Amino acid sequence: MSNGTTTLAVAFEKAAYPLGGHGKRNADVLKEAFREIEGSLVSDMYGKGSVIEDFQQQMAEQLGMESAVFFPSGTMAQQIALRIWSDEAGIRRVAYHPLCHLEIHEEDGLKELHHIECVLLADANRLITLADIKDMQDEISCLLLELPQREIGGELPSFDELAAISAYCRSNQIKLHLDGARLFEITPYYQKSASEICALFDSVYVSFYKGIGGIAGAILAGSSSFTEKSKVWKRRHGGDLISLYPYIVSSNYYFQKRIRKMTQYYDGAKELAMLFNQCTKAVTKPGMPQSNMFHVHFGVSKAVLEPILIGIYEATGVGLIHALRELGEKSCYCEISIGDRYAEAPLAQVKAAMQMLDQQLSNVDNVE
Amino acid sequence: MSNGTTTLAVAFEKAAYPLGGHGKRNADVLKEAFREIEGSLVSDMYGKGSVIEDFQQQMAEQLGMESAVFFPSGTMAQQIALRIWSDEAGIRRVAYHPLCHLEIHEEDGLKELHHIECVLLADANRLITLADIKDMQDEISCLLLELPQREIGGELPSFDELAAISAYCRSNQIKLHLDGARLFEITPYYQKSASEICALFDSVYVSFYKGIGGIAGAILAGSSSFTEKSKVWKRRHGGDLISLYPYIVSSNYYFQKRIRKMTQYYDGAKELAMLFNQCTKAVTKPGMPQSNMFHVHFGVSKAVLEPILIGIYEATGVGLIHALRELGEKSCYCEISIGDRYAEAPLAQVKAAMQMLDQQLSNVDNVE
CATH class of the missing domain: 3.90.1150.10 (Aspartate Aminotransferase, domain 1)
Incomplete structure (x- = not known):
């Protein structure tokens, strides 16, 4: 049946x-977000203009990072983050969980487009630990942590473990990137603000269509030199659209509506x-x-x-x-x-x- | 002053x-496009659903191609087209005009992401001719023609020249790709339909925010086997968004409004x-x-x-x-x-x- x-x-x-x-x-999600928006609101133009710049600034502050860039997707934002860290270190190898989004949902974009090798840390059914990182034989440019680890039900390490991983990476020249597709959703468990969590990371991606419930879109945040490089890659990927405002306006609307x-x-x-x-x-x-x-x-x-x-x-x-x-x-x-x-x-x-x-x-x- | x-x-x-x-x-462009759209219209989901599939089908018919895929941008669509043809031929080299969009507006995405070499045909201030193509020493997988050639004011070859280029490419195993960002805009000059022009090409990209005046978005069209491959690359690029309907609905609305x-x-x-x-x-x-x-x-x-x-x-x-x-x-x-x-x-x-x-x-x- x-x-x-x-x-x-x-x-x-x-x-x-x-x-x-x-x-x-459905289309009501868009219509609700635009109901109170003036028709005269000027579109962003290839990453410029107040509609995109103001939202980026607001998100940089929210995440406690120096700078932020709006992307059409997390897939694009995260590959680019790992590419920038790999280029900077001169090491084309990163580490992440075996059930990382990049490993199982992106048709191997990181490998096919960026030729970056991946070390899979931990077993598929548990979190990455500090011990896994210390035991790693390969030299890597960047470690990606996904908080919460979605594919095992949304598990989280303790905040102390997270802080220890961050300290270890900093003293071993490993950049730490946060797959924070559901970052805002973990703040009640940790009893920490988004910026307190982000302070442990060198770069952060957040999504606007999970807990926030927007239409699509992502923010990638880090230092200004990092985000400037990410804009070049965003154009290369074909993500520097003439107008991203349908996603930005709705991301902002639903962020305000749901963040609390x-x-x-x-x-x-x-x-x-x-x-x-x-x-x-x-x-x-x-x-x-x-x-x-x-x-x-x-x-x-x-x-x-x-x-x-x-x-x-x-x-x-x-x-x-x-x-x-x-x-x-x-x-x-x-x-x-x-x-x-x-x-x-x-x-x-x-x-x-x-x-x-x-x-x-x-x-x-x-x-x- | x-x-x-x-x-x-x-x-x-x-x-x-x-x-x-x-x-x-401005935002009125979006509001006008959505004014008559029911709020219950179901979003596309990662390339599936009637809102995207119907539009793709309509555009495939309009262009006289077997199949079509909606992309967030032409930058993404065209790099992918050239990558598919290069992979198929086993030749990582394509040819285009020195003022081609890929050469001057995309931060070298084709080279940096796809490692495809480019032969620049013709002088910057004139169109590519059949003679240029015949004189080419390098083996290429694909020739990209931009109609009209925007950066020299929107010039066009004669339709006979175009047909001769197409015939030459077909008999020499060179795929012919159309940068048709302004394809609909050239139909009055040629006194040909979009599909009559596209019939000379193996793959075609069209834009929805030039003459059509939408918000953003592009269609890539070709054989079904070509477009199926393009969907894999679209995901790799980070362009397979959970929802593209803000661009699809507006592309469709302004296409209907302006195509005539x-x-x-x-x-x-x-x-x-x-x-x-x-x-x-x-x-x-x-x-x-x-x-x-x-x-x-x-x-x-x-x-x-x-x-x-x-x-x-x-x-x-x-x-x-x-x-x-x-x-x-x-x-x-x-x-x-x-x-x-x-x-x-x-x-x-x-x-x-x-x-x-x-x-x-x-x-x-x-x-x-």
Whole structure:
């Protein structure tokens, strides 16, 4: 009956209360951001003009970095950061986690376009530690840390570990780059400001369409000499568009709208994870979320779980999960990111949906 | 008195009738494009979804090519086209005009990212001819032709010459790529459809913010196997954004609005060029425009001409020129592209401004 992810995603979006995310990704996201914008607002022109320069300045201050550049994508921004550090050191080798975005989602752009070699640190299922870095045999120009480590559920090192990694890199001429696609989302866990976290890094990328919920776009920040070089590479990549204002205006709008809600999202993630952990055959990773995101692993196959979930969405009006990914024959997992929507769902209804899930998962052996 | 280009540009935009372009590049361009768009229109997602796929299909049909891919920029699209052809041929060398966009406006992205060597054909001040191509000593994978050749005023080869170049390339295993940033703008001169022109090429790039007047964005078209490869490279470049719809919706809107006005723009360019050629010390390149664009060369310095122009804009309300570039000590030039605005200016006022320009240029020797 089920037609895979598509059907589950459709049922999720049709539910009265889909629990993850901020809302539908549609033209209303743009229209809302531009509703109060004067039509006379002058476009940026190839990286110049107040609409881009003011936002860059604001983000540099937010991140506590000297300078910031707006990019159409994190893929572009991060490859460029690693290229600049590699050129400066004269070492075409960097290190990152085996499930780093650059390693698994970018068609090997870093290797194919920049000819930069990558050392994969740590096992795929755990965080990079200071010991991993100390044990590394290869000489590298830059270490990239992703906070939180998305593909293992959004785990974070302790702040002390982070500070020790930063100190080690500084004393060993290794540049430290932050993949901060979800940087704002980790500030409640660390109880640190974005700039306190960024102070440990030489360069930082942040995204505006995860917790911030904009349309697309990224900021790359660092010293002025670093960001000036990044502008040259941005043009080379084809990212120095005549007009980026559709993304900049919406990034700014949703930043203002949501930056103070990161604790709300974090608390929602912890509450929802606890409910999942009370279900038979379900366990969250991490056990307690460290940001607004977490994974849920299920001890049943995707093929079995999907129709169960669709039935629950229809019966309770609560959309629990948007998409499932297979993990071997008898297990699957999902990623959940909490945004504005979670607070709209009545907790009693969420709990009712979870109890139904618990019951049905308990019966799975009889069904299979 | 004059503060260079900025002051002239400001005076131009303040004029009641600025003659070039479609209008101001501001947020109204986006707001107009989205006015009739339903907020429920679903965003594209990393190159998928009807908003991007429908537009790509429509443009493939318009260009008479098998397939088309939307890109955030032409810089990205064209480097990728040349990379694909170079990889296929196993020859990392292409040929283009010395004033090709890739050579002078892209910070050497093609060389720095793709390690592709370039043969510069023809002199900087004239078009590439079939003879240039036949005389070439180097083996190349691809020849890029820009139609019209913007940096020399928008010149075009005859259609017969173009057909002969195409035939020669096909029989010599040289791929022919069209830099068609202004492709739609040349259809009135050739009296050919876009698809009749594209039929001579293996791959084609078109832009949506020149004659079409959108916000940003480009289409790259060719065979399906070519465009599938281009999608992989688009991701590598960081151009496979989660959402490109702000550019796609606006490209589609302004395409529909302006595609039938290319003859109007072309006729306007011819009329205005004729008026410039009646001025002392002014000559257009080409003498008769072959698209909606042309250059005007002046036998006086930029420093002398700018205050004259500003005075004329203030006296007549007609903005003739947006920006001047120096050409040695006693000459300068400008680029003019005709769009919607030209038709709004009463011809009598345009002629009055031109007569004033003629008079003042005649007096320049006394002034200098």
